[in-house]
Amino acid sequence: MLDDIASAKDEEELQRKKVELLGKNGFLRNELARLGSLPIDERKAKGHELNRDKSKIEEAIKRRQEELASVKLSRMLEKERIDVTLPGARVSAGGLHVLTQTINRLVEVFKNQGYELVTGPELETDALNFTSLNFPPDHPARDAQDTFWATDGRLLRTHTSPMQVRYMLAHRPPFKVVAPGKVFRNEATDITHEAQFHQLEALVVDKRITMGDMRGAIASMATELFGDGIKTRLQPSYFPFVEPGAEFAIWWENPRTGRKEWLELGGCGMVHPNVLKSVGYADVTGFAFGFGVERLALITHGIPDIRYFHHNDMRFLRQFTGGAV
Numbered sequence: 638m639l640d641d642i643a644s645a646k647d648e649e650e651l652q653r654k655k656v657e658l659l660g661k662n663g664f665l666r667n668e669l670a671r672l673g674s675l676p677i678d679e680r681k682a683k684g685h686e687l688n689r690d691k692s693k694i695e696e697a698i699k700r701r702q703e704e705l706a707s708v709k710l711s712r713m714l715e716k717e718r719i720d721v722t723l724p725g726a727r728v729s730a731g732g733l734h735v736l737t738q739t740i741n742r743l744v745e746v747f748k749n750q751g752y753e754l755v756t757g758p759e760l761e762t763d764a765l766n767f768t769s770l771n772f773p774p775d776h777p778a779r780d781a782q783d784t785f786w787a788t789d790g791r792l793l794r795t796h797t798s799p800m801q802v803r804y805m806l807a808h809r810p811p812f813k814v815v816a817p818g819k820v821f822r823n824e825a826t827d828i829t830h831e832a833q834f835h836q837l838e839a840l841v842v843d844k845r846i847t848m849g850d851m852r853g854a855i856a857s858m859a860t861e862l863f864g865d866g867i868k869t870r871l872q873p874s875y876f877p878f879v880e881p882g883a884e885f886a887i888w889w890e891n892p893r894t895g896r897k898e899w900l901e902l903g904g905c906g907m908v909h910p911n912v913l914k915s916v917g918y919a920d921v922t923g924f925a926f927g928f929g930v931e932r933l934a935l936i937t938h939g940i941p942d943i944r945y946f947h948h949n950d951m952r953f954l955r956q957f958t959g960g961a962v
């Protein structure tokens with residue numbers, strides 16, 4: 638009887654045994670019920686015996702209950718055990734987007750040449766994006782830079798050139814600054830045009846700054862990026878906020894075709910006297926240039942379509958992060 642209890646293999650079986658022995662129709666009740674039919678002296682002895690049995694049964698049940706509980710606990714602990722010798726699950730650290738890498742590299746090149754890094758808002762006023770840059774309200778040059786407007790009259794800046802005016806209003810020359818950032822244009826996208834892209838603007842103002850200084854600055858940026866012997870070219874062009882104005886290009890071997898060609902990068906020129914006057918500068922001159930970062934990245938990496946940058950296709954992105962991401 639007690640052995641049965643000690644060998645109950647789980648709580649359920651133990652409970653069943655308990656009912657069999659101590660329950661309403663169980664062994665002990667039946668024995669007690671039979672006491673009445675025994676002669677008086679036997680009845681007493683049997684009564685004592687049954688009481689002892691009851692305590693023994695109860696004790697045995699309690700012991701088995703404790704044993705089963707401790708087996709259950711150790712099984713649970715075993716299941717939850719952590720094997721500290723197993724190799725960990727590798728968490729990817731990610732990597733920088735190819736455009737961020739390009740901007741970082743450009744900023745490093747300019748910082749090494751003594752330029753200060755500045756940034757400004759993407760939501761810009763019409764005054765700073767256009768009017769202060771010598772685009773009068775009905776000037777046709779505005780049409781080349783259509784954009785997206787907020788309901789309060791501000792707009793998503795179409796270029797980084799408003800940073801020129803923002804900086805000049807708050808500082809006095811001499812200075813050399815570089816301002817990278819996101820810009821927006823309302824235009825149909827194709828392999829070389831996005832509605833959202835990045836530009837990098839450079840502005841240098843001091844006494845007697847000349848077009849020659851600008852030429853040198855563009856040439857040394859190209860040399861830093863692509864090495865000695867790289868050729869740059871200026872071609873006359875028009876931007877309302879520079880005079881004279883030009884477009885600059887780099888003589889570059891296209892890695893896709895293997896052919897040498899001129900890569901048009903952006904616009905440049907001497908800061909227009911109207912712009913200098915509007916920020917209260919006198920007796921100084923300056924140059925500015927600005928170009929498309931995607932354009933540079935497309936060519937340097939031989940990427941066939943500008944839209945890949947924002948598709949977030951991991952197969953594309955991983956190519957520039959050494960496999961991370």
Ligand code: FA5
Binds near residue numbers: 831876904928943
């Ligand atoms: C400008 O935005 C002038 N702010 C540049 C400038 C700065 C001139 C300082 C003078 C002095 P433009 O609209 O040409 O110029 O754009 C400059 C460059 O941005 C282009 O050469 C091209 O590389 C890039 N770009 C223009 N539109 C797009 C577009 N939709 N998608 C991608 N890149 C573009």
